[in-house]
Structures are given as C-alpha cells and as structure tokens.
Amino acid sequence: MVTVSRPLLPGLALLLGLGLVARLLGAVFPLNHLVVAILLGAAVGNTAGIPGLARAGVGTHKLWLKTGIVVTGASVALDRVVAAGPRVLLLVGGIVAATILLVEALARVAFRIEGETASLLAAGSGICGVSAVVAVAESIDADETAVAYAATTILLFDALTLVAYPAVAAGIGLPDRVFGVWAGLTMFSTGPVAAAGFAVSKTAGEWAVLVKLTRNAAIGVVAVAYAAIYARHRGGGPNADRGTLAQLWTPFPKFVVGFVAVVAVANLGLLDAGNIDSLANAADWLFLVAFAGLGLEIRVAELRETGFRPVLVVLVALLTVATAGLAVVQTVF
Template sequence: MIVSRTLLPGLALLLGLGLVARVLGAVFPLNHLVVAILLGAAVGNTVGVPDLTRAGVGTHKLWLKTGIVLTGASVALDRVVAAGPRVLVLVVGVVAATILLVEALARLAFRIDGETGSLLAAGSGICGVSAVVAVAESIDADETAVAYAATTILLFDAVTLVAYPAVSAVLGLPDRVFGIWAGLTMFSTGPVTAAGFAVSETAGEWAVLVKLTRNAAIGIVAVAYAVIYARERTAGERGGDEPGPLGRLWAPFPKFVVGFVAVVAIANLGLLGAGEIGSLANAADWLFLLAFVGLGLEIRLSELRETGYRPVLVVLAALLAVSSVTLAVVQATF
C-alpha cells in the first residue's frame, strides 16, 4: 500500500496527460503518441514535475517495455521469417557502420576524447541512452562524458521523432520500408516505437521488431568496448567479483526482449484468438501512451541547449550518411 500511494500521483499525471493527448490527437492531424511526448515535454519544461509525482512518472520505462512485449502478439512470424535473413544482415551492417563512422569522426575529424566518442558511437549504433549507460559501465567512463553523450543522443531522439515521419510522408514510403528504416537508424526504442506507430500499425510492428533485433547487440558491443578499454587490473584488485564473459553479455542485455520473443511464439502457435490479440494490442497502445508522456516529462530543453556543438556535428554527420544509405538499401531490398 505504501508503494501504491507513492506511485499513484505520478501515475495519475501520466494518465491525465495521456487522455489529453488522445483528445488533441483526435482534434488535430497528429498521432496521439507523438502528441503525448510533445505534451509531456511542454509540461515538464514549463510547470515542471512535482516531487510528489516523480516516483510514478519514473515508471514510464516499465510501461514502454511492457507495451513492447505485448506488441509481440501482433507480429506475424511467417512474414518475419521471410524477411529475417535480410533484416539480420542489415542490422549487423548498420550497427557496425554507425559505430565505426562515429568513432572515426569523433577521433579524427573533431578531436573528441576517446570515451565520449565511444559513448556517442554506442548510443547512435545500438539503443540510445541505454547503450551509452551500458558501455559507460563497461569502460568505467567519466561522468562528464556520460552526460555529454546522453544529452546529445536525447537531442537526436527528439529531432528524429518528428523528422522521420515527415520524411516518410514527403517520400511516400511504404509502411514496411519506413518501419525497417526507422528501426535500423533511429536511436532509442521509445522514439522508434512512437515514430513507427505514428505512421501505421504495420510500420510500428516492423520498427519495434527491427529495433529489438538491433538492441540485442548491446551485450556484445559492451563486452567489446570493455576489452578495448581494458586496464591492467587483477581480479583481486576488483574484489574477485568480476563477471565472466557470459555474465558481461547478460548484464546489459535488454531482458524484456525475452518476453517479446515469448509472446511472439505464443501468438504464432495459435494459442491466442483474434479477440485476445486485439485486446493485447489495445493494452499496448495505452501503455505506450503512459510511457511517451513520461518520456516527454523527462526531456529537459535546458540540458539539450548546453550540449557542445562537436558531439552534435559528429552524430548529425553519421546519422545523415547512414540513414540515407540505409534507406536506399531498404527500398531496394524490400
């Protein structure tokens, strides 16, 4: 009961703003999930988030992950299997190209210190701030580098959330092409999900599927960076608690991906009826609504303005290059 009372004010705020977003989305030609983020950002940067509501607002990441798990019920596995090898090759190629390009630009062109460049590369190449934090842990990065990289990634999360659907509308991209492109090249899972479902249900499903495939690389990349940045420390100096290779892979791995795969399997084995799948899809939509309001509430425009121009230019150059080439490849492939 104590926990419930602590979370209730924040949950009420998320739900209240979410309902307003739904009304605005019905009045104006905007998807209600995009409106939810914009509304949350507007409230967070004007009125602010009261201390009483912070605990409940902080649950928005849980609702996002739960919503993604539930969307697994709507994934047609035969369609995914048909495109699977192509998607997997694209994911590996885009992740590798983005990381290498950001590292090269940061170190050679813009003279950014190694840690910051690596965190920018991980955030751009895999899953946004989550990858920044995971790699920062694996290389014991300086807190300033973490803040710098995370703020830059958040800036591009906000920009791409609006820019990608706009580009899709201008170019008239097919839903599947847009979903795959967004899942391959946008940064964080929340904005990818919002942008995908803002275009269509099909685009959203493909965006989430591809993004989760890309997210799965976080463990491998974190371990690789740990090896590259390894210092001469013995197990005794670290208290003998250093995890083995499997532990270091599992620690940063996004656990909700396991739930998503399980729900996909259950739905495609015929264990769920059409009505049940529809109910899960509706529940996911409401959970996304709460999650995206919370995401908006945590965006701080003042922090984004304080980001230096060099990290922004590095990520911008890499994003323009990788997203342009990737879009051409996806259009040719699908």
C-alpha cells in the first residue's frame, strides 16, 4: 500500500484539482487537456500564487513528470526505434554540438556575454534546459547570479516554445513523427517537450520523448567537458579530483534508465495489450498532474526581468537551429 506524507496532500490535491478541471475543459472545448493544465497552473500561480501549505506537494510535479516518462516506455515500439536509431543518434549529436557552439559564439563574440553565463546558456539550449544549466553550473562552480540569469532565460523559451511549436506544426501540416523528432531535437526542457509532443498526438509525444531522452544523455559528457575546460583555465576546480565515471554519472538523468528498462520489458512481450493501454492511461494522468505543477511554477514577472542580451542570444540560436533542424528532419524522416 502506497502512503503519502501528510504535508504533501494539499499540494497534490491542488495539482489533481487543476488536472481534473483541465480534462473537463478539454472535453468541452477543442483544446488539449495537457496544454490547458499548464495554462491553468500559470494563471493560478501568477494570480493567487501557491499557498504555503501546498508548496511541498506542488514541488513533487517533477517526480510525476519523470515517472510518466518512464511509464511511456511501455508504448514505444522498439522496432521503429532500432530502424531510426542511427539517424536519431547522428541528429542528436549534430544538434547538441551545433547549438552549444553557436550559443557560445553568439554570446561571446556578437553580444559580449563573457564567462560562465555564456556556457550555461549554451548547455541549457543544447541539452536539457534548466537541468543542464544546473548540472554544468555544479561542474564549473558557477556564480549563483549567472545560474539565475541563464535559468530564467531558458524558462522564458520553455514557455514560448510550448505554444509556438504545436502552432507551427498545425500551420504547415507536419507529420506526427517529424514533429516529435523535431521538438525532441530542438526544444529545451523535457517537460515542455513532452507537453508539446502529446498536445499534437500520441505518436508525436512518444517520438518527442524518445529523442529528448537521447539528447538528455549527453549531459554527462558536456558537464565533464566544461569542467575540464574551466579547470584548465582556473588551474583546477571543485570537481578536478573526481573520477571521470563519477563526473559522468552525477549529472546523468537517472530516470532514463527506468525508461529504457520499461521499453525493454514491453518489447520482450512481457506485457499484453491491456497492460500497455493501462500504462499509457497512467502516463497521461501523470503528465496531467506534472504539467499543472509546471504551470504553477511559471513566473511571468521573473521572465520579464531577464536581460535582453541573453534572450537575443538564445532567440537567434533557436531560430537558426530549429529552422535548419526542421529541414534536415523532414529530409531524413
């Protein structure tokens, strides 16, 4: 029997309540209930705010997101993944490298943003959003102001792309698989990628999550690379004495292991169609609760306070990479 800590209950009730309202509105109006959950959460969070009593429970939304992604593995057809595997790996490697190098160049050369902030913007844009910002910040012992600056900029684009990407898909009639691969390759944080993908379709969502998790796996390598570069310039660093494997594993998103395990179990035939359908339904509810929490934590005032130079750097890089990436994905898939 699963027990829930009493301090978590008010926040969990708030998340579930917002999710239920989002489902109701999605059934009445031609709106995707996952997107509605984010919008409702943002509306509540920026008007009434999160009650102190509910803060602990609301903070669990990242756990539900990761659990939902793990459960989604049951719906992934491994034969499709294997067929697309080499193409996906090449695309991920190219996009990650191109984005990081482009953001670093734009920040340092065109917009005169020096040091840690440029690197944190590059990591957040190139890999997995705020998670990458935090991981690389830890590996290079970045200043807290640089972390806050980069994280806020990335959150701004998480909010913008969550709306813009599905709108582009509808406007130009992108096939579901193409959209999912494109979103997974070029959007920033895992939550908005999953939300945008499943807002388009189940197929788009599965491909978006699959590609995004592949991209997330690069976080360990990039964190180690930045640690080595900064340690050399500083003559050593906070993580210089740690082994390479430890440096790779610490920032690695552990839920990816669970996702891969569920994919393996499902594709070995250990789950029947009824089990897979039940897990898909469970994933939908987990995403619903998680996205309500994601919306609650969006702060419009904080996004407005972000300086224009980091925003311009990421905007130019995103438009460049997203446009080129879409052309490549349409050709390859």
